[in-house]
Amino acid sequence: MARSHSAAEKWSPKRAAPLFAALGDETRLRLVTKLGRAEPMSIAHLTHGTDLTRQAVTKHLRVLEGAGIVKSVKKGRESHFELAPQKIDDAKKWLDVLSAQWDDALERLRDLVER
Amino acid sequence: MARSHSAAEKWSPKRAAPLFAALGDETRLRLVTKLGRAEPMSIAHLTHGTDLTRQAVTKHLRVLEGAGIVKSVKKGRESHFELAPQKIDDAKKWLDVLSAQWDDALERLRDLVER
DNA sequence: CTCATGTGCAACCTCCTGGTTGCATATTAG
DNA sequence: CTAATATGCAACCAGGAGGTTGCACATGAG
Numbered sequence: 001m002a003r004s005h006s007a008a009e010k011w012s013p014k015r016a017a018p019l020f021a022a023l024g025d026e027t028r029l030r031l032v033t034k035l036g037r038a039e040p041m042s043i044a045h046l047t048h049g050t051d052l053t054r055q056a057v058t059k060h061l062r063v064l065e066g067a068g069i070v071k072s073v074k075k076g077r078e079s080h081f082e083l084a085p086q087k088i089d090d091a092k093k094w095l096d097v098l099s100a101q102w103d104d105a106l107e108r109l110r111d112l113v114e115r
Numbered sequence: 116m117a118r119s120h121s122a123a124e125k126w127s128p129k130r131a132a133p134l135f136a137a138l139g140d141e142t143r144l145r146l147v148t149k150l151g152r153a154e155p156m157s158i159a160h161l162t163h164g165t166d167l168t169r170q171a172v173t174k175h176l177r178v179l180e181g182a183g184i185v186k187s188v189k190k191g192r193e194s195h196f197e198l199a200p201q202k203i204d205d206a207k208k209w210l211d212v213l214s215a216q217w218d219d220a221l222e223r224l225r226d227l228v229e230r
Numbered sequence: 231c232t233c234a235t236g237t238g239c240a241a242c243c244t245c246c247t248g249g250t251t252g253c254a255t256a257t258t259a260g
Numbered sequence: 261c262t263a264a265t266a267t268g269c270a271a272c273c274a275g276g277a278g279g280t281t282g283c284a285c286a287t288g289a290g
Binding site: 030099101 | 128129131132133134135136137138139140141142143144145147148151152153154198200203204206207210211213214216217220221224
Binding site for chain 3: 042043044054055058074076077078079
């Protein structure tokens, strides 16, 4: 495998933090939820219903794109965005690893007390 | 159930965003990982191995505490922090709902094409 | 062709964040 | 008691985040 990141690095805080940071904004979570409908949408469309400017929404989309949570494709004069569920899975898995670590630790502590 | 939040609100971006925001920092993810060992640790202890000041670490811990990801208990002159795995699960579930929404949408679109 | 629509870019502004330092206070160690 | 340890609190700072406005430019509609 000629991958640029080791398996250990995959769970590094360094790689996971930007992902969570991108999700750590109400507006962006709303955008992501809309894009969860699996229909690529233009910036103008995504701006509708928001009390924000088109440019503000654009900035949020670029942040999501930078984190790999969203992909954009130019379609004529429009930019269509769609969700990249792989990154969502990455975030989920990071939390899974943490939970597993916690559960293991608890169990090990319990064993220690019992014997 | 006399809960203060409706079931729908539980998945609102408004509630989830602060959670992800708290996780969106490398230092905080490192702290959370350390606390995943299920052993309550003092601020001084958590500062060890970091290139940060004790106060910087303290601030991060307060942010995590504010998001409910961590709980603190004063033990003598020390403040001991431990993980609150429930919030981690909340974050994970939010991502699960999003993934499910995406998968459902994809399947529905596929059906639409096939018939 | 002409005009309206959808974006991109850049400058600017305000507020929050992550960090630091300095000092006060509460406990525990000897 | 006295000194060392573990925190808390407040002031201060630089830089980044989230938003806005203004203007240029490309493309689709009539």
